[in-house]
Amino acid sequence: MLMTYGNAIMLVLAGFIVQVVDFPIDAGFMTINLCSDIVAYILILLGLKPFLKEQNLLFRKCFKLTLALLIVEIFARLSTCLDFGDSNATIANLFLAVTSLIFMQLVYNYTETIMLQSKFLKIELNPGPLRGAYSAFCVVIIAYYVINAFYSFLSLYANILLIICAIYYCGTMYTAKNKLYPPLIKKEYD
Numbered sequence: 001m002l003m004t005y006g007n008a009i010m011l012v013l014a015g016f017i018v019q020v021v022d023f024p025i026d027a028g029f030m031t032i033n034l035c036s037d038i039v040a041y042i043l044i045l046l047g048l049k050p051f052l053k054e055q056n057l058l059f060r061k062c063f064k065l066t067l068a069l070l071i072v073e074i075f076a077r078l079s080t081c082l083d084f085g086d087s088n089a090t091i092a093n094l095f096l097a098v099t100s101l102i103f104m105q106l107v108y109n110y111t112e113t114i115m116l117q118s119k120f121l122k123i124e125l126n127p128g129p130l131r132g133a134y135s136a137f138c139v140v141i142i143a144y145y146v147i148n149a150f151y152s153f154l155s156l157y158a159n160i161l162l163i164i165c166a167i168y169y170c171g172t173m174y175t176a177k178n179k180l181y182p183p184l185i186k187k188e189y190d
Helices: 005-020 037-051 058-081 085-120 127-150 152-180
Strands: 024-027 030-033
Touching: 005 037, 005 085, 005 152, 037 058, 058 085, 085 127, 085 152, 127 152
Parallel strands: none
Antiparallel strands: 024 030
């Protein structure tokens, strides 16, 4: 089955949502996160793959950033298996900071990629809402980590705010997707 560009964009947006949602389940001696960041990055990579042959080179940059995120996340998961003594929390926070910065860069590049794609397709797209949604999303990502670091009793509210902001960003990008790649209308014939 051939994936349409509209469906590919939906995979990327689904990856963004999965990345910010944490759904941990305690399984006795360990916790399993059903919305793993690794799954999110794989969704984003699958969504970016159809665009790699496009004239817009920013798609390739987004693909490379997502690969970097996947590699850093795998190393972060592997580091939890090792015992670094008192430095375990510091190493975990370091990986968290690196992945957060790369993820914000990915969201920025993806926003700019969609705006540049509209120019290639000669479709007018208002950049204001897209950049506003991106800015709000990144500010909330930073606030989320500051709140979790210094005001952990507010972490549930920060998580809810982050999910709401991610949904707002993805909704804005969904509107742009519909302008760039309108949904195919299926007609029923008698």
